[in-house]
Each structure stands twice: as structure tokens, then as C-alpha cells.
Amino acid sequence: MRDIGQDINFLLERASTLASVEQQRSGSVPSAAERKKIDDSVSLLSSALPDIDAEIRRLHALRERVCTQLDISHSVIAPVRRLPVEIISLIFLHICGTTSEAFDKAYMIETxxxxxxxxxRTIAWNTPGLWNYISTSDTHTRTYAFPSLAKQAALSGTLPLHIQHLRYHSDDGxxxxxxxxxxPHAYRWRSIVIGASCAGFESIPVIDMPNLSDARIELAGPPTSQPLGFLIGASDLRHLTLKINRSREDIHEWNIFQISPFRTLTRLSLLMDDRMAIxxxxxxxALSLCSCSLTDLRVDAGKILVADDGTAPSVPIIxxxxxxVVLTEGAQVLLGHxxxxxxxxxxxxxxxxxxxxLSxxxxxxxxxxxxxxxxxxRxxxxxxxxxxxxxxxPCLERLEALRELRIEGGSQYTLGLITExxxxxxxxxxxxxxxxxxxSKLTLWFARRxxxxxxxVQMRAILRSRDRPRVCASCGVAVLEGIKMILSTPGQALQLFQVRPVLR
Incomplete structure (x- = not known):
């Protein structure tokens, strides 16, 4: 191989004797013969530049090959390659544990x-715990390499499946x-979160889901009579959250909607827009059918209406x-039933x-x-x-077992329920x-300090009188651990104060 370096060094030495920095600084003016020699030197150096550029490109390519090989060699001898497959699977599961949304697991691993x-990739596809949360929602976009829903379910092995579908504006089918x-995997369904129109739900056939325990259904109008009919196959349903969203048709009253019977239900949540009524x-x-199993009831509804004929059960459901029980807005009327x-x-x-x-x-x-x-x-x-x-x-007088009382609200000028x-x-x-x-705990909210x-003064007196177990009029009194005051001033962050008794 021709040594381009020697040729260039020879040309540079010859050129430096004809034109140097010292000559440039001294203001020397070359003769005609000297100018001829310098021109010849310039031509030779210029003609060498393409060879130099080619050599630079060759060396850059060579360097890239060396670096690539170094990376490969380091990777082959890296300690991680000596880890057992089981440990790598656990690491993948740990990575997924860092995400706050379980339905992001599969997407995170795939990308x-x-x-x-x-x-x-083979280890990931053979780790069932990475694939048992299946989502079709817009926020979990599936790429070209992502397994299909059926394949993802198969990758999850025998683990319980959790399914999410919240595309409200997609077609009903x-x-x-x-x-x-x-x-085919319905026997493994453990929870479902589905949002669609009532018509979309109506078209879902009854499916045998013997192990489904948790369902969150988000409905959009117009209402139909049996949008939850497909859940009849959930013979062991324990938790049901039903959210009714306002429809584009702006329907406010859901009067033909029926909740299917679930006799094993332990928790029921019904959420509605405050401008809607049921x-x-x-x-x-629905409450009557699960009256012997329900332990947690949460209803947030703008209005709960009685039928036009005024018919309503006269005997409350036991x-x-x-x-x-958590009742928000119009749902408080359920207290009477x-x-x-x-x-x-x-x-x-x-x-x-x-x-x-209060009534x-x-x-x-x-x-x-x-x-x-x-x-x-509480x-x-x-x-x-x-x-x-x-x-x-009078209400408080009936609550001898009450351990925690929390009073929120009141205007900027009154104490609300907190009377002297x-x-x-x-x-x-x-x-x-x-x-x-x-x-044992008392929490009070105020709009102004x-x-x-x-x-x-009265709150400190309360604390002093309950600072230790005692008996008053033959009735045992527990220790009041403290009184919390929360200041909720509009436009400012909440401020928390702990009331403490003045030492005697």
C-alpha cells in the first residue's frame, strides 16, 4: 500500500522552504522564479487533498468497525448474559412495576x-406477568410488532386477565x-373496564365469565333498557362501578335504564354528571337484590327522580x-329508602x-x-x-359509637353546623x-381563620376535658387525640392547623 503520509510530508517540507510564516511576517516579496516554484508547490499540495480526504473516510469507517466490534465483544462477555432467564424475567417485571398504570405494561415492554x-424478546414473550393487562384504548397505541389481543392473552398463560376498552367515539361493534x-379466555377474566354507547353494550352477547370480580362500565347515551345484560354471565361479580356520561344528544334523564341483578355484589358505585338525573x-x-351482600355503596348523582305516578317503596330496604355509604349531591335522597x-x-x-x-x-x-x-x-x-x-x-346524640367526625363547608361568614x-x-x-x-378525632373546615x-377557647376546653379516659355520669369517655382545623381560603392552598390544649 502506498504511504500517502510520506509523500505529503515531502511536499510540505519543500513548500515550507519556498513560502514560510517568517517570510510572510517580514514582508518579503518573491521573485518571478520563486513565484513559479511556489505555484508548482501549491498545485502539488492541492492535488494531494482528495487522497487525504479518502484516507480520512477510510480511517473513520475503520474506526466505526472497531467501535462496533468492541461493543459486540463487551456485550458478549457482559455479566448480564450470565444471568438466568428467571432473573431477567423478574427484572422485566420490576421495570413494569415502576409504571403507575398497569395497562401500560405490555406497551412499555414491547417498545x-x-x-x-x-x-x-423471547424471554419477554415467555413472561406471562407482562401480558395479562390488555388495553385497546387510544392512549395505548399498538405498533406493527405488537401481538394481537388473542396472542397477548395467550402469552399471559393462565394468569387472570384484566381488559380495558375506553373508545367512546368508535363504532358500536x-x-x-x-x-x-x-x-376463549373468558374464564380468566378478572376485571374489565369498558366505555361505549348503550347501543354498543346492548349488542354484546351474554358471556360466561365465572371469575369476573370487578367491572367498570362507562355508558354514553342515548339510554337503552339493558346495556348491562351481558354481565349476567358474571356469576361472581363483587365490585361494579357504573359511570354515566353525558351524551351528544344532551339527554338528562335516564328513565328506561335498568341495572341487572348481581346477588354477590359487595361494592357498587354509580357516578353521574351533576346535570343528569336517574x-x-x-x-x-338493584339495591334490593344485593341487600344481603353489599358492604360499600357510593352514589354521585345530580338528581334522583321519583316516577311521574309518585310510586316509591314505602318500606326502606334493609x-x-x-x-x-358515600352519597354526593342528589343521591342523598337514598337515605330515606x-x-x-x-x-x-x-x-x-x-x-x-x-x-x-339533616332531615x-x-x-x-x-x-x-x-x-x-x-x-x-365515622x-x-x-x-x-x-x-x-x-x-x-339530636343526630349526634344518637351516635354514641362515633369515633371520627368531619365537618366541611360553611360560608365565609358562618360556622355552619359548628354551634356553641x-x-x-x-x-x-x-x-x-x-x-x-x-x-377520638374531630376535623373542622373553615373558610376564614x-x-x-x-x-x-371552646375547642381547647374540649381537648382538656378529654385528654385522658374518664367516666362522666356513669358513661366512659375515650381520649380525644386531637382537633384538626383546615383553612380553605379561595385561591390559596389548604392550610392545616392542629389545635392543642393550653397546659394547666
Whole structure:
């Protein structure tokens, strides 16, 4: 191979004797003969540049080959290649555990570690725990290399399957095709999250889903009579969340909609836009059918309407196992139609509607099914204005087992339910029956700090009188662990204050 370096060095040495930096600085002017020699030198150097550029390109290519080979060699002898397949699978599962959305697992693996090499892709496709969350939603775009739904279900082995489909504006037949493709694995379905129109749900046939325990159904109108009919095959359904979205047709009242019977249900959540309404005749039959199994009921509805003929059950439904009830906005009217003798937590929230919350609560607590000691341990009331506010104290007098009381709301100028009479009765005295003797936590929300300062003396007196277990009028009183004041000023972050008694 011709040594281009020697040729270039010879040309540079000859050129430097004819034209140097020193000559340039001294202002020397070459003669005609000298100019001729310098021109010849310039021509020779210029003609050598293409060879130099070619050599540079050759060396760059050679360097890239060397670097590539180094990477390959380092990869072949890397410690990770000595890891057992089981350890690599665990690492992949750990990577998926860092995502907050379980339905992102498959997409994350497919777009990262499964593209490293054939070996890792094979390991990933043989790790069932990476593939048992199946989603067709817009936020989980499937790439050309992504396995089909049926193949993903097969990759999950025998693990329980979790399915998500939330494409509201797709054609009504898509949920049918999705579930039909996964139907051979229906015995493994553990949870489903599906959002579609009522017509789309109506077209889904009944599927035998013996192990389905959790379903979240998001409906869009117009309503139909049996959009949940396909869930009849879920013989062991435990948790049902039903969300009704406003439709483009702007339908406000769902009067023909029916909830299918689920006798094994332990948790039921019904969520609606605050501008929508559902009929009482839709909800009560569903509650009646699961009255012996339901432990958790959450209803958020703008309005619950009684049918035009005024028919409504006169006898409340006895919910024998119900432990937690959360009623928001218009759903509070359900208090007049259910009884829950084992209830432990009740949360009533209201912002837009105008229910007579305290009258409903009083009627609920006065039901014969609640005779004797109430088991209610946690009560939250969140509302700005109350009618019949004088009923609050009688309600509290019925709640001897109450351990936690949380009062939210009130305007910028009033204390709402927090009256001086109520606070005075919370101060224990030796010869008086105490109000809420088992109270251990009290949380109060205020719109302004000045409102809290107005009752600070009484709150400290309450704490002093309950700073240790005691007996008042033959009634045991528990220790009040503390009073929390939450300041909710518009436009500012919530501020939390802990009320402490003044040392005696």
C-alpha cells in the first residue's frame, strides 16, 4: 500500500522552504522564479487533498468497525448474559412495576426491552406477568410488532386477565369484536373496564365469565333498557362501578335504564354528571337484590327522580351487610329508602343541589332497624348551607359509637353546623352525659381563620376535658387525640392547623 503520509510530508517540507510564516511576517516579496516554484508547490499540495480526504473516510469507517466490534465483544462477555432467564424475567417485571398504570405494561415492554435482541424478546414473550393487562384504548397505541389481543392473552398463560376498552367515539361493534376475540379466555377474566354507547353494550352477547370480580362500565347515551345484560354471565361479580356520561344528544334523564341483578355484589358505585338525573325506580331494585351482600355503596348523582305516578317503596330496604355509604349531591335522597344497621362510615357531600340533608340523616338514624346503639364510627358532612340545622345535635346524640367526625363547608361568614351549643356539649363534665363519648378525632373546615379563632377557647376546653379516659355520669369517655382545623381560603392552598390544649 502506498504511504500517502510520506509523500505529503515531502511536499510540505519543500513548500515550507519556498513560502514560510517568517517570510510572510517580514514582508518579503518573491521573485518571478520563486513565484513559479511556489505555484508548482501549491498545485502539488492541492492535488494531494482528495487522497487525504479518502484516507480520512477510510480511517473513520475503520474506526466505526472497531467501535462496533468492541461493543459486540463487551456485550458478549457482559455479566448480564450470565444471568438466568428467571432473573431477567423478574427484572422485566420490576421495570413494569415502576409504571403507575398497569395497562401500560405490555406497551412499555414491547417498545423497550423486547427490541434489544431476539433473546430478550423471547424471554419477554415467555413472561406471562407482562401480558395479562390488555388495553385497546387510544392512549395505548399498538405498533406493527405488537401481538394481537388473542396472542397477548395467550402469552399471559393462565394468569387472570384484566381488559380495558375506553373508545367512546368508535363504532358500536368494536366492543363486541374485542370481547369475541378474547372470549376463549373468558374464564380468566378478572376485571374489565369498558366505555361505549348503550347501543354498543346492548349488542354484546351474554358471556360466561365465572371469575369476573370487578367491572367498570362507562355508558354514553342515548339510554337503552339493558346495556348491562351481558354481565349476567358474571356469576361472581363483587365490585361494579357504573359511570354515566353525558351524551351528544344532551339527554338528562335516564328513565328506561335498568341495572341487572348481581346477588354477590359487595361494592357498587354509580357516578353521574351533576346535570343528569336517574330515576329512583332504577336504583332501588338493584339495591334490593344485593341487600344481603353489599358492604360499600357510593352514589354521585345530580338528581334522583321519583316516577311521574309518585310510586316509591314505602318500606326502606334493609342492607344487612352495608358498612360504608358515600352519597354526593342528589343521591342523598337514598337515605330515606335504605336502612343499614351495621353501617360504620357515612359520607354526605353536596355543593350544587339543595337537599334537606339533616332531615334525611335524622330519618335514616331514626329507622327501627337502627334501634339500640348505632355502629356508625365515622361521619363526614360536607355542605355549605343546611336547612333544619337544629336537627344536627339530636343526630349526634344518637351516635354514641362515633369515633371520627368531619365537618366541611360553611360560608365565609358562618360556622355552619359548628354551634356553641354543640361545642359546649362536647366539653365533658362529671355529672352530665357526654355527647359523642367515643370521639377520638374531630376535623373542622373553615373558610376564614377568624371563624376558627371565634371558637378556639371552646375547642381547647374540649381537648382538656378529654385528654385522658374518664367516666362522666356513669358513661366512659375515650381520649380525644386531637382537633384538626383546615383553612380553605379561595385561591390559596389548604392550610392545616392542629389545635392543642393550653397546659394547666
Amino acid at each position: 423497550t426491552v423486547a427490541r434489544v435482541c431476539l433473546s430478550w 368494536l366492543p363486541v369484536r374485542l370481547l369475541e376475540e378474547l372470549r 330515576f329512583l325506580s332504577t336504583i332501588l331494585p 342492607m344487612t351487610e352495608l358498612l360504608v 335504605i336502612a343499614a344497621p351495621r353501617l360504620e362510615e357515612l359520607i354526605l357531600r353536596e355543593q350544587y343541589t339543595q337537599n334537606d340533608t 334525611l340523616l335524622w330519618a335514616f338514624l331514626s329507622h327501627p332497624a337502627h334501634a339500640g346503639d348505632h355502629r356508625l364510627q 361521619l363526614t358532612l360536607a355542605k355549605t348551607l343546611y336547612a333544619n340545622q337544629t336537627l344536627f345535635l 351549643d354543640m361545642l359546649d356539649q362536647l366539653i365533658c363534665a362529671e355529672d352530665q352525659l357526654p355527647l359523642l363519648p367515643n370521639l 377568624q371563624l376558627g379563632k371565634r371558637i378556639m
